[in-house]
Amino acid sequence: MLEAKLAEAGTLKKLLDAIKELVTDANFECNEEGLNLQAMDNSHVALVAVHLEAAGFKRYRCDRPMPLGVNLSSLTKVLKCAKDDDECTLKAADEADVLNLVYEAKNSDRIAEYDMKLMDIDSDTLGIPDTDYDAEVTMPSAEFARIVRDLSALGESVRIEVSKEGVRFASEGESANGSILLKKDGEPDRVLTDKEKKAQKARERGEEPEEDDEEEGDEPKEKKIKKEKVKKEKDVDEDVEMDQEEKDEEEFKANSDDEEEKSEAGDDDEERAARSGRKRQTARPSLPRKPKRPRVRERRTRRTSPALFNFGMNSHVSLTFSLKYLVNFSKSTSLTNTVQLRMSNEVPLLVDYDFGQGFVRYYLAPKIGDE
């Protein structure tokens, strides 16, 4: 059975808002490490991968892996019945055919409980290759959203080009062409490999070289360049926002936040494989239960406002994408202040929204030629 208590129902609501237009039905694969969802969009052009870490929940228990086949519209409806700051507990018995959701208002005696029917969904869980990209751009998620929204008013597609000059988004339309250039001071950094990043993160966290990151734990090359970058940005964020919440562990925690997740995500290939192996779609039993949710120590509120822009490149990259999809991806903006774009020529773009308790990643194949 699954029992997972989230401190803020708002997290789930935002998550659903972000993906529900792209995907109508999907399996939430539950296992001891958390919840994962992976699905092609309805037109099978883009791929969405969501991960909610077990550690991001206030309480998390999953006895054995199971898929929960959810109609996202239904789940959205049910989630609308929760206030953003309600604690939200998801429960499902083994073989359950319903998902039980309990909302508890933080300071009241109000407890709402919903049972949502589950469905059997053929999951075509595709492995996502763990790629090293030639260019990585980290920017404020709101700015990315603005750019793709603006350009989508002009044309159908956008060419994203990363060069020493900066990052350029250019679109051509019938009545107008547009081009936005984001520059940064200094040279672009080199892009780290995943391993390097892992090591780097670990270092930032104060952990030494080895960790839990493991599976392939062989060659932790690390990169510091990246690290510094990250640090810098976080500091900025914290200054800006953290005051509002708590001050104490900011540095430490903040650092570990965001990118930490990334690395984990990177490694979850193993998990993914495992999961997909297990994957079966069965009916789920229903059961209700309610949890309560304390307020978690999410330092993760990290916010961004200012210069969260940075990029690195190993080689010049120029790719063209459908703006329609990018605009859709940018619905995840409310989840976190920064977004990371990772690209290599002729390879699908990865748009990565990494928030405290997990991530939403979108993959989109580039257009070829000049369609």
Next chain:
Amino acid sequence: MLEAKLAEAGTLKKLLDAIKELVTDANFECNEEGLNLQAMDNSHVALVAVHLEAAGFKRYRCDRPMPLGVNLSSLTKVLKCAKDDDECTLKAADEADVLNLVYEAKNSDRIAEYDMKLMDIDSDTLGIPDTDYDAEVTMPSAEFARIVRDLSALGESVRIEVSKEGVRFASEGESANGSILLKKDGEPDRVLTDKEKKAQKARERGEEPEEDDEEEGDEPKEKKIKKEKVKKEKDVDEDVEMDQEEKDEEEFKANSDDEEEKSEAGDDDEERAARSGRKRQTARPSLPRKPKRPRVRERRTRRTSPALFNFGMNSHVSLTFSLKYLVNFSKSTSLTNTVQLRMSNEVPLLVDYDFGQGFVRYYLAPKIGDE
């Protein structure tokens, strides 16, 4: 070639929002004095004239006059890609078939550049006669907007009547009639001729009687008028802004504001009385509204108080107009705090929104009989 840099892209955005529903394509005529646009609305009932003065730009250069045929929808789209406070530079080569727009965020390394296709438009630039009107009403633009919007819910047309009693807007509908009377203390002023106005403005400015306006003595009335008007409104704007910051003139403020501001009015008996009067009206929508009453006297107008309401008349004027158009005109409200209505019997109404860097003027022929 043309190169014009506007400090705030927002100015252009508002301008376009104001006129784009009335006109779909128009020539922006560029010359050394600035940009001008003149067009009949799509149904050829109303006429719109826009002027942006060269002096209102941060930089302005136009080697030789040329028309830029613009599709306003396209321009609107392109302008949506600018943030309101971006600097916006318009560039067009001689004989160019594109207009180049560059947006520079004030504090960042973001530069966006757009090329918008131009079109050839037959310009039927009609001369607008330079008329002396029998009645002139200056009022808060928001109030005008409110009045025409309110009345448009009742009927198709509004009769605007200027008499010694005040300015009345009256509409008759199937289920209700409405009438709003705006009064002012004292007698209406006489409407000055253009020349007189010039002189008056100069005096108010502290300048003595002669001005620079003079180029050609008599005929260029239009020009002069414009100039003065511009000046005047600048004063107005400043005053208004000041009010928001400094408190001393709050009386004025209360007067000039609309119903919405009730809460603020609370501190003064007189105001309270006035308010209760208004409230009653609110309860019965079909009754005539009460006049707001500026307790400002003219003199103040000049300096501090843009009395936001004032009027002058040489003879009784009563004209009927289509509310649909007036509602449309009132989209210009965001450009400036005051609007001026100028009327003579049987002559098209002039609705004049004069903002710091130029103006938008609408002309609308009165209805005849009781259509």
Next chain:
DNA sequence: TCGCAAATGT
């Protein structure tokens, strides 16, 4: 989170 505008359906 609320309001305004644009797009779609009746």
Next chain:
DNA sequence: ACATTTGCGA
């Protein structure tokens, strides 16, 4: 052509 609903922006 008008009204309603959805999406986007402030």
